[in-house]
Amino acid sequence: GIQVEQSPPDLILQEGANSTLRCNFSDSVNNLQWFHQNPWGQLINLFYIPSGTKQNGRLSATTVATERYSLLYISSSQTTDSGVYFCAVRWSTDKLIFGTGTRLQVFP
Amino acid sequence: NAGVTQTPKFRVLKTGQSMTLLCAQDMNHEYMYWYRQDPGMGLRLIHYSVGEGTTAKGEVPDGYNVSRLKKQNFLLGLESAAPSQTSVYFCASTEGGETQYFGPGTRLLVL
Numbered sequence: 001g002i003q004v005e006q007s008p009p010d011l012i013l014q015e016g017a018n019s020t021l022r023c024n025f026s027d028s029v030n031n032l033q034w035f036h037q038n039p040w041g042q043l044i045n046l047f048y049i050p051s052g053t054k055q056n057g058r059l060s061a062t063t064v065a066t067e068r069y070s071l072l073y074i075s076s077s078q079t080t081d082s083g084v085y086f087c088a089v090r091w092s093t094d095k096l097i098f099g100t101g102t103r104l105q106v107f108p
Numbered sequence: 109n110a111g112v113t114q115t116p117k118f119r120v121l122k123t124g125q126s127m128t129l130l131c132a133q134d135m136n137h138e139y140m141y142w143y144r145q146d147p148g149m150g151l152r153l154i155h156y157s158v159g160e161g162t163t164a165k166g167e168v169p170d171g172y173n174v175s176r177l178k179k180q181n182f183l184l185g186l187e188s189a190a191p192s193q194t195s196v197y198f199c200a201s202t203e204g205g206e207t208q209y210f211g212p213g214t215r216l217l218v219l
Contacts, residue, residue: 035210048206095167
């Protein structure tokens with residue numbers, strides 16, 4: 001089956017710093033999503049981005065489907081950005097395959 | 109518009125007991141999913157449904173059964189709970205293959 005790898009596994013930032021999270025996948029996909037899981041466990045949709053670039057406030061994402069990777073950019077990080085960031089890809093039918101996540105901690 | 113809701117939020121079971129987790133969505137979505145999340149890991153798909161009356165197996169279906177008798181509800185059953193089923197269970201729904209919307213999760217502890 002398809003493999004979804006995320007890097008780095010852990011990231012520690014000071015408030016105000018920028019960061020880039022990466023998601024690599026091993027096969028062609030027709031759907032890629034980024035999620036934020038906050039410290040209370042809630043999963044929040046960030047982007048639906050099978051290709052191209054999208055921006056939402058301080059967050060933006062780029063997916064290069066032909067090269068099988070996606071990047072999530074967080075600018076001017078805030079403590080509320082802490083949590084785990086997952087990418088998930090839809091492969092074959094309607095199953096989302098999740099990566100293992102990047103755990104982000106932002107300190108004031 | 110409540111989105112996706114899950115019942116219960118937390119449950120403790122003894123090995124061998126049975127229970128049913130309920131997922132409800134009010135967005136009229138065709139597709140619904142059950143995932144489990146173990147500590148330090150991403151979500152793994154248990155079962156899913158592409159419409160009322162249909163179900164299909166995901167990555168880790170063993171020990172679970174599901175039913176989709178009504179479009180808005182997707183039930184996950186554990187017939188004989190085992191400690192290995194201790195996990196956080198998430199339900200999700202989507203219209204077609206686009207953005208999935210997740211419920212708040214159910215924490216299950218099997219002793």
